[in-house]
Amino acid sequence: MTVGVIFAGGSGTRMNTRALPKQFLEVNGRPIIVHTLQHFEDHPEVEAVAVAILPAWREHFLKLVSRYELTKVKWIVDGGGTGQQSRHRALQAVAEDRPGDTVVLVHDGVRPLIDEDLITKNIRGVEEHGSAITCSKVNETIVTSDHGDVGSIIPRGNLFAARAPQSFRLGEILSAYDAAVASGEDDTIDSCSVMKDFGSAPLHRVDGPVSNIKITTAEDFYICRTYFELIENQQIAGF
Numbered sequence: 085m086t087v088g089v090i091f092a093g094g095s096g097t098r099m100n101t102r103a104l105p106k107q108f109l110e111v112n113g114r115p116i117i118v119h120t121l122q123h124f125e126d127h128p129e130v131e132a133v134a135v136a137i138l139p140a141w142r143e144h145f146l147k148l149v150s151r152y153e154l155t156k157v158k159w160i161v162d163g164g165g166t167g168q169q170s171r172h173r174a175l176q177a178v179a180e181d182r183p184g185d186t187v188v189l190v191h192d193g194v195r196p197l198i199d200e201d202l203i204t205k206n207i208r209g210v211e212e213h214g215s216a217i218t219c220s221k222v223n224e225t226i227v228t229s230d231h232g233d234v235g236s237i238i239p240r241g242n243l244f245a246a247r248a249p250q251s252f253r254l255g256e257i258l259s260a261y262d263a264a265v266a267s268g269e270d271d272t273i274d275s276c277s278v279m280k281d282f283g284s285a286p287l288h289r290v291d292g293p294v295s296n297i298k299i300t301t302a303e304d305f306y307i308c309r310t311y312f313e314l315i316e317n318q319q320i321a322g323f
C-alpha cells in the first residue's frame with residue numbers, strides 16, 4: 085500500500101506571491117499543485133494522497149480537486165506554522181486509516197516535475213532498503229561564507245542535493261516526527277533530517293532527474309515553465 089503525503093502549506097514568502105500562494109500559480113494551463121498531484125493520481129501503485137494546505141485556501145483547493153477529478157486525495161489537513169508541523173499532521177491523518185507498514189512518499193506540492201519513474205523508484209527503495217531519499221548530484225562548488233569571505237570549500241565528489249520525494253514506512257517516519265516534537269524540535273527542514281536525527285531507518289539514496297526542481301523563487305517558476313515547454317514540444321527526453 086502506497087500513499088503520497090504532499091506539503092502544500094507554504095505561503096509564498098520567498099517568491100513574494102502572498103496574494104496567490106505559489107502552489108496555485110498556473111504553469112502550462114494548470115495550477116502547479118494540480119500538476120504535482122496528477123502524477124500521484126496517475127501512478128498505478130499509489131492508492132491515496134494526503135495534502136497539507138493553508139487553512140485559508142482549503143475551499144479553493146477543494147474546487148481544484150473536484151475540477152481536475154483528483155480522486156485519490158483522501159485527507160486534507162490544515163498546514164501548521166512550519167513545514168515540519170504540516171508534514172506531521174498529514175502523516176498523523178494517514179496513520180488513523182492506514183497500517184504502519186504503508187509506504188509513504190513525502191513530497192513538495194511545488195515540485196511538479198516529478199514523474200512516474202521517480203515515484204516507482206521511491207516505492208522500490210522503501211521496499212528493498214527501508215527508505216528512499218531522492219537526490220541529485222551537485223555540479224557546482226559549494227562553499228561556506230558567513231561574513232562576505234569564503235570559508236570552507238566542500239569537496240563535491242560525494243555531494244548531493246536531497247530533494248523529494250523522501251519516502252519511508254509510515255510507522256517509522258511518524259515515530260521519528262513524534263520524537264522530534266517530544267525533544268522540542270518543530271522546524272526541521274525535511275523528513276530526511278527528521279529520520280536522521282530522531283528515527284532509526286537507514287537513509288537510502290535514489291537518484292532523480294535534474295528537472296525535479298522545487299519552485300521556491302520567481303526564477304524557479306520561469307525555469308519550470310521552460311521545462312514544461314520543452315516537454316510539450318518533445319525537445320527533451322529523459323533529462
Ligand SMILES: C[C@](O)(CO)[C@H](O)COP(=O)(O)O
Pocket residue numbers: 167192246247248273274275298300
Ligand atoms: C523537502 C525539500 O524539498 C528537500 O530539498 C526541502 O527541504 C523543502 O524546503 P522548503 O523550505 O519547505 O521549501
